[in-house]
Amino acid sequence: MWSSSVSDNRNSLSPEVTSLLEASIKLAKALKSSAILILSEVPYDFREIQNQFKSIRLIVATDKPKVTEAAKEDDIDFIELLHEPGTRQNQLGQSLLEGLADELISNGDSVVTLYAVFNREDVDTISVITLGDQLSRLTSRDLQRLETQVPLETLRLVVDLACEIGREGREGKSVGTMFVVGNHRKVMQMSHEQVHDPFRGYSRKDCKLRNPRVRESVKELAQIDGSFVIASDGTVVAAGRILDAPADGLTLSKGLGSRHWASAAISKATNSIAIAVSESTGTVRLFQDGVVVLRIEPMDQAMKWREDLIEPPPSTGD
Ligand SMILES: Nc1ncnc2c1ncn2[C@@H]1O[C@H](COP(=O)(O)OP(=O)(O)OP(=O)(O)O)[C@@H](O)[C@H]1O
Numbered sequence: 001m002w003s004s005s006v007s008d009n010r011n012s013l014s015p016e017v018t019s020l021l022e023a024s025i026k027l028a029k030a031l032k033s034s035a036i037l038i039l040s041e042v043p044y045d046f047r048e049i050q051n052q053f054k055s056i057r058l059i060v061a062t063d064k065p066k067v068t069e070a071a072k073e074d075d076i077d078f079i080e081l082l083h084e085p086g087t088r089q090n091q092l093g094q095s096l097l098e099g100l101a102d103e104l105i106s107n108g109d110s111v112v113t114l115y116a117v118f119n120r121e122d123v124d125t126i127s128v129i130t131l132g133d134q135l136s137r138l139t140s141r142d143l144q145r146l147e148t149q150v151p152l153e154t155l156r157l158v159v160d161l162a163c164e165i166g167r168e169g170r171e172g173k174s175v176g177t178m179f180v181v182g183n184h185r186k187v188m189q190m191s192h193e194q195v196h197d198p199f200r201g202y203s204r205k206d207c208k209l210r211n212p213r214v215r216e217s218v219k220e221l222a223q224i225d226g227s228f229v230i231a232s233d234g235t236v237v238a239a240g241r242i243l244d245a246p247a248d249g250l251t252l253s254k255g256l257g258s259r260h261w262a263s264a265a266i267s268k269a270t271n272s273i274a275i276a277v278s279e280s281t282g283t284v285r286l287f288q289d290g291v292v293v294l295r296i297e298p299m300d301q302a303m304k305w306r307e308d309l310i311e312p313p314p315s316t317g318d
Pocket of ligand 1: 281
């Protein structure tokens with residue numbers, strides 16, 4: 001039995017919403033989903049919903065401050081979305097990427113999602129999203145959202161390269177590496193050379209990542225210790241740099257080692273984007289301002305960039 005305590009600042013769970021929640025529990029059990037994500041326009045009694053979900057994790061995603069407040073008050077995992085005109089699909093995509101970055105869900109999970117399409121407030125729709133599919137549809141917009149000075153073209157080139165290195169390794173061996181993109185003068189000041197820099201002495205125009213030969217060299221050199229430094233225009237400025245930014249005050253998920261700490265620290269200290277490829281798992285993580293903002297799991301097939309998602313759903317009356 002649902003026992004939603006209706007207070008002034010919470011919306012009651014209508015019979016329709018309760019039925020949808022019950023259906024989502026059944027679906028999550030049948031599909032062995034670890035999480036049910038509610039893209040919520042209004043604050044419900046999230047604690048009661050989590051009680052009913054039992055071991056299935058409730059995740060609340062929203063761009064409404066009063067919903068975030070309610071989730072915080074109820075001690076429920078939440079994802080704050082940027083408030084911007086966007087389709088529900090975009091919001092869902094963003095929620096799942098953020099959920100992955102925060103390690104609330106993992107690649108391969110089937111996540112049951114609830115959201116409003118036809119109603120203005122209450123959830124009215126359920127879908128099941130398998131995260132492999134979602135990730136292969138990473139859009140350019142997901143990178144655009146990072147609101148960085150680094151042009152999208154450069155970010156895409158580096159993310160693609162990082163994913164290739166994570167997926168393929170080199171000569172049958174897995175390879176880990178890192179890239180720091182943007183604000184390269186400051187990054188150079190906050191790092192030092194360990195081995196002789198193979199890019200030194202070349203003119204800038206011979207070090208553009210747009211050039212496939214340069215990308216091949218980067219893949220080969222990814223085996224050396226340290227980081228690549230990339231200018232915003234996509235020029236490789238240096239390789240094998242050891243980053244010296246302090247990691248004070250940062251927090252990272254358990255299990256991430258020195259490469260990831262160095263990435264988080266440099267992104268915080270220099271306002272750059274750091275991209276780490278894990279040697280042990282091939283996972284690519286993007287760091288901005290000291291935190292993971294995007295996580296991409298290695299996939300069998302190359303990631304396909306899409307400029308946009310599917311047609312917008314009918315207006316929700318917003
Ligand atoms: N401050 C740093 N600057 C540049 N590179 C670094 C720095 N610290 C560590 N690294 C790189 O990370 C490598 C060691 O990675 P370590 O295994 O400790 O990290 P990790 O975060 O667990 O990464 P992985 O998942 O790849 O194992 C080093 O060989 C070096 O190339």
